[in-house]
Amino acid sequence: MRLKEKTRQIEKLKTGISGFDLVANGGLPKGRVTLVSGTAGSAKTVFACQFLGEGITKSNENGVFVTFEERPDDIRRNMLGFGWDIQRWEAEGKWAFVDASPEPAQAASIIGSYDFGALLARVEYAVSKVGAKRVSMDSIGAIFTRFPDAGIVRGELFRISSALREMGVTSVVTAERTQEYGEISRYGAEEFVADDVVILRNILEEEKRRRTVEILKFRGTNHQKGEYPFTVIPNEGVVVIPLSAIELKQKSSNIRVSSGNPELDKMCGGGFFRDSIILVSGATGCGKTLMVTEFIGGGASNGERCLLFAFEESRERLFRNAIGWGIDFEQMEKQGKLKLICEYPEIMGLEDHLIRMKAAIDEFKPNRLAVDSLSALERVSTIKGFREFVIGLTSFLKREEVAGLFTSTTPTLMGGTSITEAHISTITDSIILLRYVEMYGEMRRGLTVLKMRGSMHDKDIREFAIDSKGMHVGKPFRDVTGILAGIPQHVSPEEIERLSGLFKEEEYQGVR
Amino acid sequence: MVITKDKFVLKLYITGQTSRSQQAIANMRRICEGELAGQYQLIVIDVLERPQLAEDERILATPTLIKELPSPLRRLIGDMSNTEKVLLGLDLRPSTEFKSRRGGKQ
Numbered sequence: 326m327r328l329k330e331k332t333r334q335i336e337k338l339k340t341g342i343s344g345f346d347l348v349a350n351g352g353l354p355k356g357r358v359t360l361v362s363g364t365a366g367s368a369k370t371v372f373a374c375q376f377l378g379e380g381i382t383k384s385n386e387n388g389v390f391v392t393f394e395e396r397p398d399d400i401r402r403n404m405l406g407f408g409w410d411i412q413r414w415e416a417e418g419k420w421a422f423v424d425a426s427p428e429p430a431q432a433a434s435i436i437g438s439y440d441f442g443a444l445l446a447r448v449e450y451a452v453s454k455v456g457a458k459r460v461s462m463d464s465i466g467a468i469f470t471r472f473p474d475a476g477i478v479r480g481e482l483f484r485i486s487s488a489l490r491e492m493g494v495t496s497v498v499t500a501e502r503t504q505e506y507g508e509i510s511r512y513g514a515e516e517f518v519a520d521d522v523v524i525l526r527n528i529l530e531e532e533k534r535r536r537t538v539e540i541l542k543f544r545g546t547n548h549q550k551g552e553y554p555f556t557v558i559p560n561e562g563v564v565v566i567p568l569s570a571i572e573l574k575q576k577s578s579n580i581r582v583s584s585g586n587p588e589l590d591k592m593c594g595g596g597f598f599r600d601s602i603i604l605v606s607g608a609t610g611c612g613k614t615l616m617v618t619e620f621i622g623g624g625a626s627n628g629e630r631c632l633l634f635a636f637e638e639s640r641e642r643l644f645r646n647a648i649g650w651g652i653d654f655e656q657m658e659k660q661g662k663l664k665l666i667c668e669y670p671e672i673m674g675l676e677d678h679l680i681r682m683k684a685a686i687d688e689f690k691p692n693r694l695a696v697d698s699l700s701a702l703e704r705v706s707t708i709k710g711f712r713e714f715v716i717g718l719t720s721f722l723k724r725e726e727v728a729g730l731f732t733s734t735t736p737t738l739m740g741g742t743s744i745t746e747a748h749i750s751t752i753t754d755s756i757i758l759l760r761y762v763e764m765y766g767e768m769r770r771g772l773t774v775l776k777m778r779g780s781m782h783d784k785d786i787r788e789f790a791i792d793s794k795g796m797h798v799g800k801p802f803r804d805v806t807g808i809l810a811g812i813p814q815h816v817s818p819e820e821i822e823r824l825s826g827l828f829k830e831e832e833y834q835g836v837r
Numbered sequence: 838m839v840i841t842k843d844k845f846v847l848k849l850y851i852t853g854q855t856s857r858s859q860q861a862i863a864n865m866r867r868i869c870e871g872e873l874a875g876q877y878q879l880i881v882i883d884v885l886e887r888p889q890l891a892e893d894e895r896i897l898a899t900p901t902l903i904k905e906l907p908s909p910l911r912r913l914i915g916d917m918s919n920t921e922k923v924l925l926g927l928d929l930r931p932s933t934e935f936k937s938r939r940g941g942k943q
Binding site for chain 1: 850851852853855857860861864884885888889891892895896897898899900901912913914915916917918919922923926
């Protein structure tokens with residue numbers, strides 16, 4: 326019997342915290358105590374409240390919240406912003422507080438030995454009163470400062486956590502840490518309260534705050550390793566972005582869609598694939614926004630729904646630009662075929678951008694999406710955070726089977742590689758380069774399809790012109806070399822003749 | 838002194854009939870009989886039986902003694918094994934600096 330008990334698989338309890346269950350391979354170990362440790366401001370209380378709140382709203386599991394630090398009134402008020410109406414849940418008998426917060430006026434004097442029997446009795450009473458399946462305790466560090474003998478407090482907390490297990494509830498206990506990378510928690514709480522440890526971090530990196538969650542250990546059961554970014558947003562609370570937990574099981578489509586420019590379609594062997602990710606790289610003023618506009622225009626004229634995220638230009642300017650190229654965005658928006666979202670990258674962190682973008686995609690359900698420009702978002706994040714963002718966004722697009730066109734601004738006028746390209750190029754299915762070509766004192770524009778996954782494509786670097794009808798792709802630059810390197814050099818026609826002849830011969834020999 | 842004329846209302850919160858609970862009850866009875874005979878009320882509350890009372894009073898540790906009357910409210914935690922400290926905590930003894938100034942009561 327006992328052996329059977331032991332060998333039984335550890336069940337997981339779905340927390341309902343967005344993304345967390347993916348990282349936790351299903352949720353928190355059921356019937357056990359999980360320590361959630363983090364520095365000040367790492368969203369421990371939000372996590373603890375959300376654990377109960379999601380239980381009530383999503384799984385119909387009631388909860389008990391033991392607060393050692395904040396007054397219940399403060400918690401009720403603070404959590405309203407996340408859409409959790411604790412007061413209502415209390416009235417409905419779904420949520421109960423055990424108020425163990427310090428009383429401001431009176432410090433009790435300690436005379437002789439004592440235990441936390443009353444606290445335990447209150448927790449047990451509250452659990453049975455609401456029929457709780459979940460218990461949160463926040464945060465146990467506060468109790469150490471009120472009782473002088475840390476040894477007694479440790480022993481008593483150990484007793485309480487054992488009692489929680491016996492009650493059959495799944496518990497979250499929060500504790501403070503002093504450093505982001507160091508001991509797991511102050512007072513070594515992990516040793517006496519918990520089987521499982523989750524760490525919330527709030528790291529300052531290159532002057533930017535970055536929140537991550539890491540499951541340090543789940544005794545006897547598996548979980549995803551490493552840190553996962555998360556964010557805390559109004560009306561939702563903690564949202565974990567489970568990047569590498571995303572499965573790579575994208576379907577692949579053979580259906581082509583128009584890029585919005587017939588000549589470019591021809592270069593791409595008949596258009597973009599319906600669910601592909603296209604990166605357009607070019608210097609400023611090179612025609613990237615035009616390409617986005619045509620991509621959107623092509624989609625709309627084909628009856629597709631298009632979503633455009635603009636991080637560099639305002640609505641009015643985009644409207645005006647598009648009209649200048651013969652595409653009426655305003656009309657498209659009126660018909661419901663286009664949704665234009667213009668935002669400054671700086672208004673929020675990249676994690677929040679990702680969640681907002683996903684929400685917009687979920688809501689609008691576009692067939693194609695354009696981001697102009699992706700590199701503008703580099704500014705608000707670290708390189709690591711940016712890479713995670715790009716992976717998160719592209720995998721989401723793939724899953725939703727949305728065609729995505731991202732633009733990236735090169736650091737110099739004549740080309741070069743931006744951070745965006747370095748991190749995204751392997752993820753994208755197609756790469757189109759737009760480059761300035763300097764010829765005899767004149768700036769001309771060149772375009773080439775560098776990569777087109779799963780398709781033949783034109784290998785030429787072609788000149789293109791922009792007029793009131795949009796983009797016109799012309800002839801290849803035959804007598805110039807070094808365009809992509811940013812140092813165009815002219816080659817005499819005879820030399821080209823000689824070189825191509827050389828290659829042809831070798832090619833034939835190779836085939837035989 | 839004025840305080841001795843007031844009626845003392847003391848509530849002692851305990852958890853079950855443990856030896857620590859018994860000890861606290863015995864200590865308090867002894868102290869009260871010695872110092873407050875006839876003018877005190879000692880109410881023993883077992884939080885296992887009346888958890889809601891413990892919730893209302895936000896009792897964490899047991900035994901906890903609350904002096905409700907006379908004001909000010911006082912909270913003492915522990916098995917009350919140190920009589921002097923208990924008396925001090927219940928304002929039945931002037932604090933040490935007080936004592937040295939007035940010459941004490943003992």
